[in-house]
Amino acid sequence: MTNNIYQFFFIYLYSIITLFLLAVIGDFVSISIFLSKNIFIYKNIFLYCFLYAICFFAIRIIITNQVSNIFIFIISLALSYFFLINKEINAYQLLIILSVFIAFNLLLQKYFTAKNFSNFLFEVSFLKFLKTNSLIFFSFIIIFPFYLMFVSSLKSQMVLLQNPTDLSIPFFYSISDFFSSYIAVITQYNFLNFALNSTIVSFVTVFVSLFFSIPGAYAVARLRFAGRSKISSSILIIYMVPAIVLVIPLYVIFSQLGFRNSLFSLMIVYPATTIPVALYMLQGYFKGIPYELEESALIDGCSRIGVILRITLPLSVPAILSVSLYVFMIAWNEFLFAFMFLDNQEYFTIPRGLYTQLDDQEVPRQYLMAGSVMITVPVLLLFFIFERYLVGGLTAGSVKG
Known part of the structure; x- marks a missing residue:
């Protein structure tokens, strides 16, 4: 019983920190690279993670500790839609979010489909998780200025003035327009x-x-x-x-x-x-x-x-x-x-x-x-x-x- 409680709260804390970092990063770049504006609602993060932990934990118990890849895909798809309910989102953005959830579920499966969970100490696993997410977060802080510099160099002065927070790459430009700043x-x-x-x-x-x-x-x-x-x-x-x-x-x-x-x-x-x-x-x-x-x-x-x-x-x-x-x-x-x-x-x-x-x-x-x-x-x-x-x-x- 204690082992199951550890697993449940590990998933819950794991989900909270991951989604919170996604929220911070998303707001930092104005949610314009992958997500629509104001996708993340901070006050709902704890509820999302609680429901997520229940769903994943229940499926894991039902399928006798063997979560197949098809179930990982199904729960990831369902949670993606649930997480983005009442939001305008296109197929490309949904695919990005779905990929995040699938990767997240596969990472959890690595820990929770092992022969004996007691071999993975909760504290050690949680510290490894914090280390990984910290590296990702600070790597983003370092890489983002270079991305901003590159994206800004591809746009015209009018586009930069009209929408200065737009960080998307203008793939619809022609080759000459795409590199016009470099040519100039x-x-x-x-x-x-x-x-x-x-x-x-x-x-x-x-x-x-x-x-x-x-x-x-x-x-x-x-x-x-x-x-x-x-x-x-x-x-x-x-x-x-x-x-x-x-x-x-x-x-x-x-x-x-x-x-x-x-x-x-x-x-x-x-x-x-x-x-x-x-x-x-x-x-x-x-x-x-x-x-x-x-x-x-x-x-x-x-x-x-x-x-x-x-x-x-x-x-x-x-x-x-x-x-x-x-x-x-x-x-x-x-x-x-x-x-x-x-x-x-x-x-x-x-x-x-x-x-x-x-x-x-x-x-x-x-x-x-x-x-x-x-x-x-x-x-x-x-x-x-x-x-x-x-x-x-x-x-x-x-x-x-």
């Missing part, structure tokens, strides 16, 4: 030149940072010299100084040297700010490489440079790619130094160029969103392309060597 940004706002400048500065920053940080990190990790431990522990001390404190002295120095208002100034500042963190990341990885591998090569007559090129660097490819991606992201998205050092639009990077357009009150919002999407896409593509290289194991690399 590229052709009217000199975006390609901004992108070229950002690309040049970012790749130069990555190259210079790796060129200096790899030998520096190796020296700190492997060589023995006076002050080695102090250097190792003080690598990141530069980050104790806020960037805004460095801007004014650098502005004065670059103005006197004639470096201001050129990409060369950024190619000096960006590596100076990224080399410390690159050193810190690489030296930790170099310390993890078995010294016996390098020692064997030295005994066989290989020079120190040869050891670095033939053993250390091949084993450090995941770390080098991680550092490269991190440095590239910093240089690609940096705004403060670009804003202070660049005045000529010919040398603007993407963040600096977008700020200039944002400062213009007549620039439509969808153009700014389109530019923001085009800033984000290259970094995402690089991450997905190199993801399998970023998760490299030291053991696997040693075996291959």
